[in-house]
Amino acid sequence: MGGSGDQNGGTGAREAAPPPRNPTVTMTLFAYNQEAFIRDAVLGAFAQTYQPLEIILSDDCSTDRTFEIMQDLVDAYRGPHRVILRRNAQNMGVIPHYNLVFGMVEAEIIVFAAGDDISLPQRTATLVRRLQEDPRAVLVHSSTQTIDAAGKQGGPFAPPVQSDDPDPRQLAYAMAIYIGATGAFRRDFFQRFGPIVHVETYEDIILGFRAALVGGLRYIDEPLVLYRTDVGVSFVQSRKQPDWRAQRVRLMTRRIATLSQRLADLDRSEHPDRQTIARMLRHRLWRLGAQRDYLTDRAAFWKGLASMRFPAYAMAWLAETRFRTMRLYK
Structure with missing residues (x-):
């Protein structure tokens, strides 16, 4: 009973097909003068369930204790993810900082994270799954749950564009497309268009339009980020x-x-x-x-x-x- 050969006359046991490979992913967390919030942001990155995951923590030469807090958390980390901590020698500003770090990434998918928000543990896995399910998708984003400076939760907050594959003609003048802190995109998509050269803008309104141009913008109607209100870069700049x-x-x-x-x-x-x-x-x-x-x-x-x-x-x-x-x- 139970011969050892296969139907093709072989003598060895049939080899099981290898499980599908998870794509390589890098979460890039950007920080600047966010000492009050950076601990929660970094711990949210460390808590991601997806593997294999590389995490780049990048500080834009903060003048407060942001970098020191990041350093302490990295020194104490014993989890499964590969963590890289870096700091700019001088303050570069938002877009040059993003261009630099995105250019460092070798992974297939880049997940963006901000130093004042908190990524929920399933965030990376959910974003990557959507990209895997839709080969035409190049950028995926989600809704959020708001929190204030003290961490108290408010209501849900969704982006202006919630449809898949929006018409770029309708976005030509748009100054808001998706919530930057919720996005993940394919590295080859970023490379196709290259660095953002007009630095007086924000990455989400550029990358969102680029994704619409190639028919690859996708939305997940699930809050994957605790999004802190009235503390971000644009809010601080308006106060100045x-x-x-x-x-x-x-x-x-x-x-x-x-x-x-x-x-x-x-x-x-x-x-x-x-x-x-x-x-x-x-x-x-x-x-x-x-x-x-x-x-x-x-x-x-x-x-x-x-x-x-x-x-x-x-x-x-x-x-x-x-x-x-x-x-x-x-």
Whole structure:
């Protein structure tokens, strides 16, 4: 009973197929002057259930105890993940810091994490599973559960774009697409477009548009991050600029940088509507440039108003006049 040969006449036992290989993943956790929150953020990274996982903890030359806290946690860590701790020699700013670390990663998938939020233990495994299930997906993001500075939970917080494969024409002017702290993306997708060169923007509104261009943006309707409100980079920067004019100039500068980066990214895409989208972006850039001139260089503005670009400058004048009127009647 029970011969040792297989149906093909072999004499050895049939070898079981090897289990599918988990893709290599790196979680990149970025920190800057977040000593009040960094412990919880790092412990959230350490608690990830996915394996194999590499974790890069990167500090942008903090002036508080952020890096020292990270160092203590790494020294005490005895878990299964490979952990790399690094620190910039000088403060680089948000986008140059991201470009540097993303360029260091060799794993197939990059999971983004912020130094003031907390990744739930199943986060990486859930994101990777969605990427595995959909070969066309290049960037996956999720909803969040809000917490305040003290860690008290609030309500759910979802991103502006919750559909899969959104139309990039509808996102051309968008200044919010997904919540950056929830994203994970394929490394070859980032390499395809290259580093973000217009640094006065944010990575999520650039990577989200890039993913839409290639039809690979996907959403998971599950809170995978405890998202801290009123403490992030954009909130801190707005507090540093209480003057409305300075805030307005910064807004224009960020929008100009964002749309300029999108124009550059269109050149690296094969989207069938890229010429139409490029035309849309150029027209909006003319108007934004005129609005910034109105706020910072009136001589240049009046010169532009008398030029061939009169429509863009006229629209800019109307937009800024409307904004100032609304401020007066608040």
